[in-house]
Amino acid sequence: MAATGNETTRAPETVSELLDRLDGIDASLPKRLGQCAGFLRHNIHLVAVSTVADLSAGAGVQPSAFMRFCQALGFSGFSEMQALFRAEYREFRPDYAERLSQLRQRGEEGPELLVANFAEAGHKSLVSLMNTLDGERLQQACDILAAAGTIHLVGLRRAFAIVSTMGYMLDKMQVPTVIHRTSGQIESDHAIRPGDALFAVSFAPFSQETLQLAARTHERGIPVVGLSDTADGPLATTARTLLVAREVDVGAFRVPTAAMTLATSLAVAVGGMRKEGN
Amino acid sequence: MAATGNETTRAPETVSELLDRLDGIDASLPKRLGQCAGFLRHNIHLVAVSTVADLSAGAGVQPSAFMRFCQALGFSGFSEMQALFRAEYREFRPDYAERLSQLRQRGEEGPELLVANFAEAGHKSLVSLMNTLDGERLQQACDILAAAGTIHLVGLRRAFAIVSTMGYMLDKMQVPTVIHRTSGQIESDHAIRPGDALFAVSFAPFSQETLQLAARTHERGIPVVGLSDTADGPLATTARTLLVAREVDVGAFRVPTAAMTLATSLAVAVGGMRKEGN
DNA sequence: GGGATCGTGGAAGATTTATTCCATTTTTCA
DNA sequence: TGAAAAATGGAATAAATCTTCCACGATCCC
Numbered sequence: 001m002a003a004t005g006n007e008t009t010r011a012p013e014t015v016s017e018l019l020d021r022l023d024g025i026d027a028s029l030p031k032r033l034g035q036c037a038g039f040l041r042h043n044i045h046l047v048a049v050s051t052v053a054d055l056s057a058g059a060g061v062q063p064s065a066f067m068r069f070c071q072a073l074g075f076s077g078f079s080e081m082q083a084l085f086r087a088e089y090r091e092f093r094p095d096y097a098e099r100l101s102q103l104r105q106r107g108e109e110g111p112e113l114l115v116a117n118f119a120e121a122g123h124k125s126l127v128s129l130m131n132t133l134d135g136e137r138l139q140q141a142c143d144i145l146a147a148a149g150t151i152h153l154v155g156l157r158r159a160f161a162i163v164s165t166m167g168y169m170l171d172k173m174q175v176p177t178v179i180h181r182t183s184g185q186i187e188s189d190h191a192i193r194p195g196d197a198l199f200a201v202s203f204a205p206f207s208q209e210t211l212q213l214a215a216r217t218h219e220r221g222i223p224v225v226g227l228s229d230t231a232d233g234p235l236a237t238t239a240r241t242l243l244v245a246r247e248v249d250v251g252a253f254r255v256p257t258a259a260m261t262l263a264t265s266l267a268v269a270v271g272g273m274r275k276e277g278n
Numbered sequence: 279m280a281a282t283g284n285e286t287t288r289a290p291e292t293v294s295e296l297l298d299r300l301d302g303i304d305a306s307l308p309k310r311l312g313q314c315a316g317f318l319r320h321n322i323h324l325v326a327v328s329t330v331a332d333l334s335a336g337a338g339v340q341p342s343a344f345m346r347f348c349q350a351l352g353f354s355g356f357s358e359m360q361a362l363f364r365a366e367y368r369e370f371r372p373d374y375a376e377r378l379s380q381l382r383q384r385g386e387e388g389p390e391l392l393v394a395n396f397a398e399a400g401h402k403s404l405v406s407l408m409n410t411l412d413g414e415r416l417q418q419a420c421d422i423l424a425a426a427g428t429i430h431l432v433g434l435r436r437a438f439a440i441v442s443t444m445g446y447m448l449d450k451m452q453v454p455t456v457i458h459r460t461s462g463q464i465e466s467d468h469a470i471r472p473g474d475a476l477f478a479v480s481f482a483p484f485s486q487e488t489l490q491l492a493a494r495t496h497e498r499g500i501p502v503v504g505l506s507d508t509a510d511g512p513l514a515t516t517a518r519t520l521l522v523a524r525e526v527d528v529g530a531f532r533v534p535t536a537a538m539t540l541a542t543s544l545a546v547a548v549g550g551m552r553k554e555g556n
Numbered sequence: 557g558g559g560a561t562c563g564t565g566g567a568a569g570a571t572t573t574a575t576t577c578c579a580t581t582t583t584t585c586a
Numbered sequence: 587t588g589a590a591a592a593a594t595g596g597a598a599t600a601a602a603t604c605t606t607c608c609a610c611g612a613t614c615c616c
Contacts, residue, residue: 030563048327049364051603062565067605077605079572086327111420111547112413118539119404126397135390142389157446161439165534168435255542256443257535261396264533269389308583308593329573340595345575355575357602 011074015088021073032061036069048085052078121248122257129245129258140241141225146273148197150176154210155201161256162201162263173271192217201227206234214238289352293366299351310339314347326363330356399526400535407523407536418519419503424551426475428454432488433479440479440541451549470495479505484512492516
């Protein structure tokens, strides 16, 4: 009974409270209940729409074990736990399908429908960003940029928005930053000095100016961090670290939601590291 | 039996297919089944986590009526319909709580956690954009920009990314567009001619250069469309139409996800209208 | 090494939930 | 208006899902 600590514990009332409790008792859980905990941690979103049978099968245990697990968490049973997840889901409802249906019903064809479509695409892009993000590479990118003297940014066309935002944020955090706008600009290369780093953003179809600046900088032994929408594009060879953010498109168009989010995170992380470093 | 068109119809296999079918038969549905359709349209997100009893009560009908409704849609019953929603939920539900829990578990404190936070914020921003969007104003903005000779874009600092993206897209769609970068630039005012329109983007704290250009343009009787993060900022008076996109922030930082999405939609809509117009 | 405790699997029982059926009411159309 | 068809509500039935129980096996500790 040690693990369950019955009676005294009341049921969690929010999902994050549940997660906290899980952190607390995780180590003291017996084998099968531990499996449940592990599975739950990685599949929280399934709880609202699954049966004990499904979940216990997923965790590789008997339904009765999952039942005991729920009780160890402080619930009376699985149903009570599921109710929590269902309630939370009902409240926090990002339902694009619903909105789209309403718009379509009204015979809407114009910009509002477009916004709904782009919003849904952005939402999917963010999910995919989270799912495919390589934590190690991200950390490496941060390290390189945090250690650089001046951070040089380059990106044209669609990529310019990313670079512009990063430049603005880094500047606000007092990180020495240069945005390289014009490609012909002779000084570009000389301005990038040993000890600096280059952050190059380019999406397919890649613009030569960006790639060439990245290549030349790389050849000079100056570290290049890349951001692209594919892992095997031309930046893969020149960049010491390549980050990938792929966008879900609407027709032929896309909003750089994921790339923007990734770049901003990077800027904030680097800004924080440099402040600490000093 | 007319409405159900039994046998011949197979069950929809995606939620949007279901919605299509709903559009098709909606008018021919008897009263109670019509109530079900209406309720479903506004509460799609509930299906995955509710029972027939819940849903029928919500729609104000008997469970048996809801059952018939499911069958009229081509399903064998409620369970089959619910399975569809559950499946879609499993695939696309972004579980930030889940991801954050995993990161926290690993003692993660660096950039990956930041990305998760920004992604969640972006997601919320998009939901809020959808919920607060004023369809009429958006349509008006489209009309103004579609009717303009040349579209002039202005926005500095954080807003520049928006303007840059819009400029790129409009240009790609062969819409005459000018991005006004430097504020001191004498020509700015003269370049904006009667028959043109100005799209001005500015977030708090507003930059004077943008506001002043907008004000002068407005005084000359040239229409200004504004994009801001608040409805009662300085652009409210000078803009003929003001669009609002508010971002959810992480600490002191924010990604312009919602604004970017709105601006892109606007650009695509305007591009489409101009192509049709010619 | 042996008794006590704890954990486990499987199946039986209880409960909730989906589904069908049919008598009654409402609508349709001649 | 009246007969036929369709729709409806409610209760009965079937199915699924949750929950408990207990015998068996593993582990711990004296």
